[in-house]
Amino acid sequence: MSTPGRGLHGRVLDTLGPAITAGEYPAGSVLRTDELAQRFEVSRSVMREAVRVLESMHLVESRRRVGVTVLPECEWNVYDPQVIRWRLAGSERPRQLRSLTVLRSAVEPVAAGLAARLATPEQCAELTECALGMVANSSGHRLEEYLFHDVAFHRVILTASGNEMFARLGGVVAEVLAGRTHHDVMFEDPDPAAVTLHVQVAEAVRARDAERAERLTREITVGALQELDILAP
Amino acid sequence: MSTPGRGLHGRVLDTLGPAITAGEYPAGSVLRTDELAQRFEVSRSVMREAVRVLESMHLVESRRRVGVTVLPECEWNVYDPQVIRWRLAGSERPRQLRSLTVLRSAVEPVAAGLAARLATPEQCAELTECALGMVANSSGHRLEEYLFHDVAFHRVILTASGNEMFARLGGVVAEVLAGRTHHDVMFEDPDPAAVTLHVQVAEAVRARDAERAERLTREITVGALQELDILAP
């Protein structure tokens, strides 16, 4: 998606990564580098590089005399964007979407609270601009335009929080929102209440009202949870 | 720390990873594989594998005819446990500790709320056991024993939340708590108020009182933020 075909080892990963994250090789399965190299018709060196990458994601473990062992799911680096993409693309998509939405529901309200204290005037302006964009595209089946501004809105919040780890979740949130628009529930125009909430969050941040920004954002994420039938606080 | 010296390429990473995350090579710096291989006295193949791992962490980008470019910090996979360890070990330690503590403050209360709904009886028992262990070691400079139970407590909460992404933060929280005990502020016995809060959280979870578990955990994390002089909600 982001970097397609960055070398032969990348091609191999494009097949092997999704296969492993989809559970095609159950935990404990043993693969052999030479065999994989043959299967993918690449040299051993290329295959070794691919295995190294999988190993750095804790998807597999390579040990002498035994081979490349697939690790149990609980070991995986589930925050690795690549792993997230692989899982979102496969049969684990619904579960991954739920995990991510719960994570959002924890992080975004806090991020909004911090943003209300730390956002620069430029970021405040961006935020209101995004909210207005959402309003402008909230009817008439302009789903793509709405999505664009929605993603931008949440990115600004996460960035303006001043926390690098929050900021790095921007991509994740983008994938979740895009997924919702393209694959799942949102067949018709977005919920007007949600749109209003976004506008109000932008206002709260501009007004430096951290407590209000946090509470309103929590309402947004509760909505996201409910859409997926996740028990909400 | 976890897997020392898993091959030559691992040794290289043990030096190169910390160096990059410490900012020794500013973003945009260009390295050459051959030169690095010489410097570390390893073959090109080994060096290439190391570079592949760094690339999968988005610490560097390898391009033909130009070399291995160090990426700006905003690109790094800051959730990669390895990256976190490297940064905690280097000069960026204080900043990393702050980022992680803010993340904790967002995640743990929500996790506690979920745990209150989803924890198994066994997990409830574990939780009270941990809390009691904390109480028993909260005086008399038994810092190590206290830490042990503290880490276990938070691990159980995160696991019992039923969210894999929360669960994976157990290791992170462990590092933060250990860091606090070993390097930073905690020279004397832990704050009695904090100990009490842990006991109360365990009670709330056992009583299936999600709202109370969340609120009490939020108090704990607010304390953690204040210890680092981070503006608290």
Place this chain on the structure above:
DNA sequence: GGGAACAAAAAGTCAGACTTATATGTCACA
């Protein structure tokens, strides 16, 4: 000044030989 052809540089790929760790089976001995 702009575009096309060219040359150099560095990563990428491959093949093959060799080394090392280690899981497992074997055998002697208690």
Place this chain on the structure above:
DNA sequence: TGTGACATATAAGTCTGACTTTTTGTTCCC
């Protein structure tokens, strides 16, 4: 029968050298 030492096979790990491919920057000509 169980146990410990030892041998062996196996698969990953390492190194080397030759070759390919892409990209960048230069040069040269119109």
